[in-house]
Amino acid sequence: xxxxxxxxxxxxxxxxxxxxxxxxxxxxxxxxxxxxxxxxxxxxxxxxxxxxxxxxxxxxxxxxxxxxxxxxxxxxxxxxxxxxxxxxxxxxxxxxxxxxxxxxxxxxxxxxxxxxxxxxxxxxxxxxxxxxxxxxxxxxxxxxxxxxxxxxxxxxxxxxxxxxxxxxxxxxxxxxxxxxxxxxxxxxxxxxxxxxxxxxxxxxxxxxxxxxxxxxxxxxxxxxxxxxxxxxxxxxxxxxxxxxxxxxxxxxxxxxxxxxxxxxxxxxxxxxxxxxxxxxxxxxxxxxxxxxxxxxxxxxxxxxxxxxxxxxxxxxxxxxxxxxxxxxxxxxxxxxxxxxxxxxxxxxxxxxxxxxxxxxxxxxxxxxxxxxxxxxxxxxxxxxxxxxxxxxxxxxxxxxxxxxxxxxxxxxxxxxxxxxxxxxxxxxxxxxxxxxxxxxxxxxxxxxxxxxxxx
Ligand SMILES: [Zn+2]
Numbered sequence: 500x501x502x503x504x505x506x507x508x509x510x511x512x513x514x515x516x517x518x519x520x521x522x523x524x525x526x527x528x529x530x531x532x533x534x535x536x537x538x539x540x541x542x543x544x545x546x547x548x549x550x551x552x553x554x555x556x557x558x559x560x561x562x563x564x565x566x567x568x569x570x571x572x573x574x575x576x577x578x579x580x581x582x583x584x585x586x587x588x589x590x591x592x593x594x595x596x597x598x599x600x601x602x603x604x605x606x607x608x609x610x611x612x613x614x615x616x617x618x619x620x621x622x623x624x625x626x627x628x629x630x631x632x633x634x635x636x637x638x639x640x641x642x643x644x645x646x647x648x649x650x651x652x653x654x655x656x657x658x659x660x661x662x663x664x665x666x667x668x669x670x671x672x673x674x675x676x677x678x679x680x681x682x683x684x685x686x687x688x689x690x691x692x693x694x695x696x697x698x699x700x701x702x703x704x705x706x707x708x709x710x711x712x713x714x715x716x717x718x719x720x721x722x723x724x725x726x727x728x729x730x731x732x733x734x735x736x737x738x739x740x741x742x743x744x745x746x747x748x749x750x751x752x753x754x755x756x757x758x759x760x761x762x763x764x765x766x767x768x769x770x771x772x773x774x775x776x777x778x779x780x781x782x783x784x785x786x787x788x789x790x791x792x793x794x795x796x797x798x799x800x801x802x803x804x805x806x807x808x809x810x811x812x813x814x815x816x817x818x819x820x821x822x823x824x825x826x827x828x829x830x831x832x833x834x835x836x837x838x839x840x841x842x843x844x845x846x847x848x849x850x851x852x853x854x855x856x857x858x859x860x861x862x863x864x865x866x867x868x869x870x871x872x873x874x875x876x877x878x879x880x881x882x883x884x885x886x887x888x889x890x891x892x893x894x895x896x897x898x899x900x901x902x903x904x905x906x907x908x909x910x911x912x913x914x915x916x917x918x919x920x921x922x923x924x925x926x927x928x929x930x931x932x933x934x935x936x937x938x939x940x941x942x943x944x945x946x947x948x949x950x951x952x953x954x
Contacts, residue, residue: 504534508595524584528591539587542594543620548575548602550620551783554613555628557828558776559585561768561808562628563607565780565801570603572797573789577603583930585609587616603787610644614651624660624786626779627674629667631719631827632861645705649673662782664775665733666721672705672731681786682734683778685717686741686756690771692716696830696866706731717771719827738782740774747838748819748925755781762791766798769808769821770835772828811946813911815920820936823847823927824855826864832927833870842875844924846910848932849883855929859883868894876918878902880910881932907932907939 508531531538543550551566553559560582570577578597580589585607593606608616610630617625627648632641648670652661657678663670665682674680695702695716702711704726716722725732741761743753748769755762755778766777777798784794802809809820821836823829836843847867851859867890877900879887884905892898902917904910914924928936940946 504531504538505595508534508591524581525586525588525592527595528588528593531591531595532588539591539594539616539619540621542591542597543604545597545599546578546602546604546620548577549624549787550604550606550622551624551626552606552608552613552617552620552622553626553628553779554608554610556610556631556825557831558628558772558779559607561773562626562776562779563605565766565777565798566783567605568801569780569784569789569794569797570605570787572800573784573787573793575603575787575789576601577605579605580607582607586612587619590616590620610648614647617651617655622659624662624783625655626662626783627667627670628664628775628779629718629721629827630669631825632864645669645673652677660786662779662786664721664779665736666717666723666775668711668720668724668731668733669705671734680734681737681782683738683775683782684723684733684736684740685715685743685771685774685778686736686739687715687723688717688740688743688771690717690743690745690834691722692718692834695720696826704729704731718775718831738778738785740778743771743774745770745835745838747840748835751777757782757785759785759791762795764795764798767802769838770831772831773808811940813924813940813945814915816914816918816922816924818914818924818926820926820928820933822930822933823865824930826861829862829865829927833866836870836873836925839873839923839925841923843870843873844876844878844914844918844922845870845874846878846880846914846924846926847887848879848881848907848910848926848928848936849887850881850929850931850935851883852931855931859886862887862890865890867891867896871896876900876902878904878910878913880904880907881929881935907935911936911939911943 508527553562567579578593578601580593586609590606652674661674661677662681663674665684702720704711707729709726709728711724711726714723723733739756740753741756752765807822811818821832823832851857884903888901888903
């Protein structure tokens with residue numbers, strides 16, 4: 500029966516890319532789990548070099564991809580789930596497709612299903628990056644996820660490596676009882692925010708609920724924090740990013756300070772959020788005893804995960820996609836856009852499908868006003884284009900200068916004809932709006948399909 504289940508699922512894995520069912524990233528696993536619900540623990544048991552899971556509201560796809568690049572460079576054969584296929588079905592699909600030589604698993608896991616996946620695959624390294632407000636109508640309050648993560652951590656065997664972003668107070672509090680902790684975070688940087696943005700999800704002490712004090716705020720509620728009431732504070736960092744340079748919308752350069760010394764790092768990825776992603780991947784690579792030089796070369800060669808930050812040549816223009824699916828991610832991208840030397844052609848796209856979250860009120864927590872002075876032209880698009888238009892209008896943007904295009908194909912036509920040659924166009928799409936935009940660009944032969952990219 501087991502073999503038959505696998506055979507059927509593999510047949511689906513072969514067929515579904517041909518049938519255009521999301522590139523076969525989840526469908527085969529879904530079929531396998533229906534036929535054989537215990538398939539994941541059994542298949543994961545074959546990963547004798549380790550099972551690493553990465554979870555976060557923002558950055559899990561990019562971090563997984565960076566770490567996979569490093570392991571490949573280190574000639575450790577690893578298996579990963581496809582970008583965004585981070586529920587159990589996506590992981591089952593990856594395990595199903597794995598070859599016998601792949602002994603290491605590197606999986607991005609949706610924050611809502613993390614405890615279940617950790618238990619099923621027996622994760623021996625867990626990387627927790629951040630928790631921001633996202634898709635509340637899918638999982639309920641952020642608090643529910645925090646609590647489920649905490650009770651997951653309480654049950655972990657002592658041997659599990661827990662890599663924690665120390666700049667996120669709630670993750671530190673949730674993990675403090677675990678004996679095997681590695682903390683990463685950002686040292687002092689010129690790119691810190693002046694204060695906590697109003698989108699910040701939690702600036703209260705996770706232990707005593709008192710207002711936290713920050714000597715530095717990096718993204719949303721993350722930074723160098725302490726509670727003067729109960730004494731909880733950011734722990735000492737095992738891996739610290741220092742001397743950070745954000746080089747426009749394309750590159751980052753910094754040093755990683757750890758017990759073994761100070762390592763210069765460069766990556767073709769933009770923004771402070773990617774400093775966190777690279778730092779987490781580097782810290783995980785060190786747990787695998789991968790040489791620093793190997794990690795450094797791999798990091799320098801990594802390209803952004805599709806659609807998260809991706810530049811596509813749009814005839815004589817350059818279109819850069821920066822995924823913005825919640826306030827923390829969107830605000831981080833706006834900070835990155837502020838680094839662009841010229842004025843920008845901006846498109847913001849918003850859908851309200853299940854994968855985006857049905858509630859689009861989060862756009863009111865994004866500080867779009869910050870970049871108004873940089874905007875040369877503004878297009879809003881997607882199924883909730885008019886909500887965006889209203890948001891910009893209320894922020895004080897001249898409504899006469901907002902172009903509304905709720906159809907993606909119209910938007911692309913408009914960008915192609917109305918922006919001058921050699922323009923840089925920046926698009927901030929929600930998740931399914933990003934998929935729609937890419938699909939339209941693919942159908943016009945302007946880029947490739949993401950599932951052909953491989954991991
Ligand atoms: Zn406190």
